[in-house]
Amino acid sequence: xxxxxxxxxxxxxxxxxxxxxxxxxxxxxxxxxxxxxxxxxxxxxxxxxxxxxxxxxxxxxxxxxxxxxxxxxxxxxxxxxxxxxxxxxxxxxxxxxxxxxxxxxxxxxxxxxxxxxxxxxxxxxxxxxxxxxxxxxxxxxxxxxxxxxxxxxxxxxxxxxxxxxxxxxxxxxxxxxxxxxxxxxxxxxxxxxxxxxxxxxxxxxxxxxxxxxxxxxxxxxxxxxxxxxxxxxxxxxxxxxxxxxxxxxxxxxxxxxxxxxxxxxxxxxxxxxxxxxxxxxxxxxxxxxxxxxxxxxxxxxxxxxxxxxxxxxxxxxxxxxxxxxxxxxxxxxxxxxxxxxxxxxxxxxxxxxxxxxxxxxxxxxxxxxxxxxxxxxxxxxxxxxxxxxxxxxxxxxxxxxxxxxxxxxxxxxxxxxxxxxxxxxx
RNA sequence: GUGAUUGUAGCUCAGUUGGUUAGAGCGCCAGGUUGUGGCCCUGGAGGUCGGGGGUUCGAGUCCCCUCAUUCACCCCA
Numbered sequence: 378x379x380x381x382x383x384x385x386x387x388x389x390x391x392x393x394x395x396x397x398x399x400x401x402x403x404x405x406x407x408x409x410x411x412x413x414x415x416x417x418x419x420x421x422x423x424x425x426x427x428x429x430x431x432x433x434x435x436x437x438x439x440x441x442x443x444x445x446x447x448x449x450x451x452x453x454x455x456x457x458x459x460x461x462x463x464x465x466x467x468x469x470x471x472x473x474x475x476x477x478x479x480x481x482x483x484x485x486x487x488x489x490x491x492x493x494x495x496x497x498x499x500x501x502x503x504x505x506x507x508x509x510x511x512x513x514x515x516x517x518x519x520x521x522x523x524x525x526x527x528x529x530x531x532x533x534x535x536x537x538x539x540x541x542x543x544x545x546x547x548x549x550x551x552x553x554x555x556x557x558x559x560x561x562x563x564x565x566x567x568x569x570x571x572x573x574x575x576x577x578x579x580x581x582x583x584x585x586x587x588x589x590x591x592x593x594x595x596x597x598x599x600x601x602x603x604x605x606x607x608x609x610x611x612x613x614x615x616x617x618x619x620x621x622x623x624x625x626x627x628x629x630x631x632x633x634x635x636x637x638x639x640x641x642x643x644x645x646x647x648x649x650x651x652x653x654x655x656x657x658x659x660x661x662x663x664x665x666x667x668x669x670x671x672x673x674x675x676x677x678x679x680x681x682x683x684x685x686x687x688x689x690x691x692x693x694x695x696x697x698x699x700x701x702x703x704x705x706x707x708x709x710x711x712x713x714x715x716x717x718x719x720x721x722x723x724x725x726x727x728x729x730x731x732x733x734x735x736x737x738x739x740x741x742x743x744x745x746x747x748x749x750x751x752x753x754x755x756x757x758x759x760x761x762x763x764x765x766x767x768x769x770x771x772x773x774x775x776x777x778x779x780x781x782x783x784x785x786x787x788x789x790x791x792x793x794x795x796x797x798x799x800x801x802x803x
Numbered sequence: 804g805u806g807a808u809u810g811u812a813g814c815u816c817a818g819u820u821g822g823u824u825a826g827a828g829c830g831c832c833a834g835g836u837u838g839u840g841g842c843c844c845u846g847g848a849g850g851u852c853g854g855g856g857g858u859u860c861g862a863g864u865c866c867c868c869u870c871a872u873u874c875a876c877c878c879c880a
Binding site for chain 1: 804805832833834835838839840841870871872873874875876877878879880
């Protein structure tokens with residue numbers, strides 16, 4: 378075992394895998410542009426207080442999953458960001474973005490940190506791509522955010538994803554419902570498991586998505602959030618669903634869907650995949666009108682957004698065989714020299730090729746010609762450019778097609794012309 | 804944070820009831836004559852058997868601790 382290992386829950390991504398990341402990131406960037414979202418990058422750490430206020434002090438994220446540290450004695454506590462929304466909202470408020478235009482559409486691909494026990498689809502450092510639409514949270518806005526997310530999944534070729542959606546109502550609706558739930562569950566205290574008992578006080582909504590089978594019966598009889606929504610909330614929800622239907626986006630209404638973060642209100646949604654194991658959420662989001670005020674804004678900032686887990690996305694794509702078409706980049710030409718005495722000459726030829734835009738590889742270790750040829754083959758170079766005594770004397774280099782094994786003698790000028798033919802680069 | 808699981812070469816794995824210099828396939832490296840890859844052949848490098856302690860004449864094999872992995876719970880992307 379090596380003396381040093383990557384930190385628990387953090388991993389290295391090597392070139393083969395990097396290609397996949399770049400592919401997925403490329404799709405995200407392209408579709409963001411299509412939908413009019415602009416990229417924002419915020420610091421990886423923030424003052425701890427931001428997350429305590431923004432995400433909610435009673436949530437697990439804030440309660441036990443943050444990497445928090447003191448940069449210097451007496452300084453303010455800092456935390457590695459466990460999610461993006463609070464930081465993006467902070468940035469928007471700090472710059473008074475909404476003062477420059479009423480609506481801002483932002484997206485990101487960023488690393489996040491959560492101190493959880495690693496398992497399938499969950500690590501301590503992970504990436505999400507997501508979008509935040511600030512300034513409006515109309516059904517059209519919420520639908521836009523969901524549509525953007527779903528189109529990314531669709532473009533990547535993902536199959537079998539489930540989009541579940543629910544309305545949490547406004548704060549007043551939720552308050553009434555909360556009380557109703559407490560009233561319902563309180564008589565059954567002895568039948569609730571430990572976690573549910575704790576939620577009864579803190580956040581009774583969360584009892585609803587308990588995975589404990591013993592709770593199912595009890596949960597099934599609980600009052601439905603849907604019955605506590607007022608007319609406006611219902612109309613709002615219906616409109617969101619209408620937009621999704623119009624766009625052919627399949628969804629399931631799930632009245633028990635409750636998102637974990639405190640700032641969500643009205644529409645909340647989640648996308649799950651069947652190939653991920655226990656951590657099956659690929660993406661999720663919702664509307665969070667109250668967050669800005671929570672962070673000290675004097676005015677409400679209507680907003681909606683989503684976040685999707687890059688690792689889980691990649692994992693699902695891998696399982697569904699969506700990366701087969703991705704081939705590693707290989708050089709067009711591998712410069713092979715017969716004897717070391719021609720090394721300087723060969724180096725200069727390689728340089729000329731590269732300078733003119735032809736991807737070229739050449740041995741740097743002084744290995745034998747046989748080794749160089751093997752290497753050329755191994756890296757799947759299309760051509761070997763052989764340089765030996767004859768070539769140096771005559772100025773005619775030997776170009777060998779490594780697929781057909783044909784060889785031709787060419788001057789450097791002709792070589793550059795031929796290698797620039799688009800057909801050869803395929 | 805809780806529970807379970809696994810830990811032998813770069814990778815996938817063998818290693819008999821504890822018994823001499825720990826193996827295979829793939830990969831890697833080098834050769835297979837005088838300037839040429841893929842296939843094939845030959846050879847080679849590479850492991851403190853996760854780490855530490857213990858039992859034993861003797862431990863990769865047994866016991867304890869520890870670290871890491873994986874999976875699940877909690878929660879979330």
